[in-house]
Amino acid sequence: EVVYLNGQFLPPEQAQISVFDRGFLFADSVYEVIPFYQGVGFRLQEHLQRLAYSLDAIGLQAEQDWPVLLNELVRRNGGGNRSVYLQISRGSEGRRRFASEGKLQPTVFACTTPIRHIYDEGADRIQGYNVILTDDLRWHRCDIKSTGLLANLLMQQQAHRAGADEALLVRDGVLSEGTSSNLFVVRDGVIHTPRLSAGILGGTTRALILELATDAGIPCQETDLRPEALATADEVWISSSTRGVVPVTRIDGQPVADGQKGPLWQHMFALFTRFQHRLMTG
Numbered sequence: 359e360v361v362y363l364n365g366q367f368l369p370p371e372q373a374q375i376s377v378f379d380r381g382f383l384f385a386d387s388v389y390e391v392i393p394f395y396q397g398v399g400f401r402l403q404e405h406l407q408r409l410a411y412s413l414d415a416i417g418l419q420a421e422q423d424w425p426v427l428l429n430e431l432v433r434r435n436g437g438g439n440r441s442v443y444l445q446i447s448r449g450s451e452g453r454r455r456f457a458s459e460g461k462l463q464p465t466v467f468a469c470t471t472p473i474r475h476i477y478d479e480g481a482d483r484i485q486g487y488n489v490i491l492t493d494d495l496r497w498h499r500c501d502i503k504s505t506g507l508l509a510n511l512l513m514q515q516q517a518h519r520a521g522a523d524e525a526l527l528v529r530d531g532v533l534s535e536g537t538s539s540n541l542f543v544v545r546d547g548v549i550h551t552p553r554l555s556a557g558i559l560g561g562t563t564r565a566l567i568l569e570l571a572t573d574a575g576i577p578c579q580e581t582d583l584r585p586e587a588l589a590t591a592d593e594v595w596i597s598s599s600t601r602g603v604v605p606v607t608r609i610d611g612q613p614v615a616d617g618q619k620g621p622l623w624q625h626m627f628a629l630f631t632r633f634q635h636r637l638m639t640g
C-alpha cells in the first residue's frame with residue numbers, strides 16, 4: 359500500500375505531518391471520497407467540482423492536477439475497485455493559533471482502500487437498511503465537505519448502538535440527510551428528496567439519481583420532507599458514492615410500507631447498473 363502526501367508516494371508509516379497541522383488541530387480541511395471501478399474514477403469530474411466548491415467555501419487555494427495525482431495513486435495500489443480518500447488541509451504554521459497569517463502550504467493527503475463493486479452485485483444481494491431518526495447535531499454549513507465530522511460520528515454511533523445501519527437527521531422538524539448519505543422518499547411514483555438549500559451536502563450520487571430518473575421519465579421533486587411523511591412512504595432510499603442507492607426497509611423498528619425493497623428502487627438500481635456498464639464499455 360502507498361499513500362500520497364505533499365508530492366510524494368510513500369508507505370503509510372513513512373507519511374508524516376506536523377502536530378501543528380490545522381487539519382489535525384481544527385479540522386481546518388476538506389475532503390472527498392471517490393470510488394474507482396476497474397481503476398477508473400466514477401463521477402470523478404463531479405467529485406472534483408464539489409472539492410473546488412468546498413475549497414472555495416473555506417478560502418483555501420490548492421491547485422493541482424487532481425486526476426493525474428489520483429489516477430497515479432490508484433495505479434500504484436494495483437488499480438481495481440478502490441475508494442480514494444483525498445484530504446486538503448490549510449497546512450501548518452508551526453504553532454497553534456486560530457487566525458492563520460499569510461498563505462500556508464496546504465497539506466495534501468490521499469489514500470485508497472479496496473471496495474466491492476456495488477453495481478456488479480445484483481439487486482438481490484443488496485440488503486435493506488435499518489435506520490433510526492435523530493436530531494441533526496451538525497453546524498449550518500453541511501454543504502461544505504469538511505473533515506469536522508464529530509457530530510456525524512456521534513450520530514452514527516447512536517445508530518450502531520440501536521442496531522441500525524444509518525441515522526436519518528431531523529433539523530427544525532424537517533429531514534435533511536443521513537450521517538454520510540442523502541435521502542429519498544418515494545410516494546405515488548414520485549421521487550422526493552430534500553432541497554440543497556435545506557443545508558445538506560450536494561451528494562454526487564444524489565445528483566446522479568435525479569439525472570437518471572429524469573432521463574427515464576420518473577418524476578422527481580426537491581422539497582421539504584417531514585419525518586411524519588416516512589410513515590406513509592412507499593419507499594425510502596439513501597445514497598452515497600461507495601454504497602450507491604440503498605433501500606431503507608425499517609425506520610425506528612417500523613417497516614417502511616411492507617418492509618421489502620421497493621419496485622422503484624429495483625428500477626433505479628437497474629438504471630445505475632446500466633449507466634455504470636456504459637461507462638466501462640465506452
Ligand code: PLP
Pocket residue numbers: 391535536537538539540559560561562563564597598599600
Ligand atoms: N451527505 C453526507 C453528510 C455525506 O457525508 C455524504 C458522503 O459521504 C453524502 C451525503 C453522499 O455524497 P456522495 O453521493 O457524493 O458520496
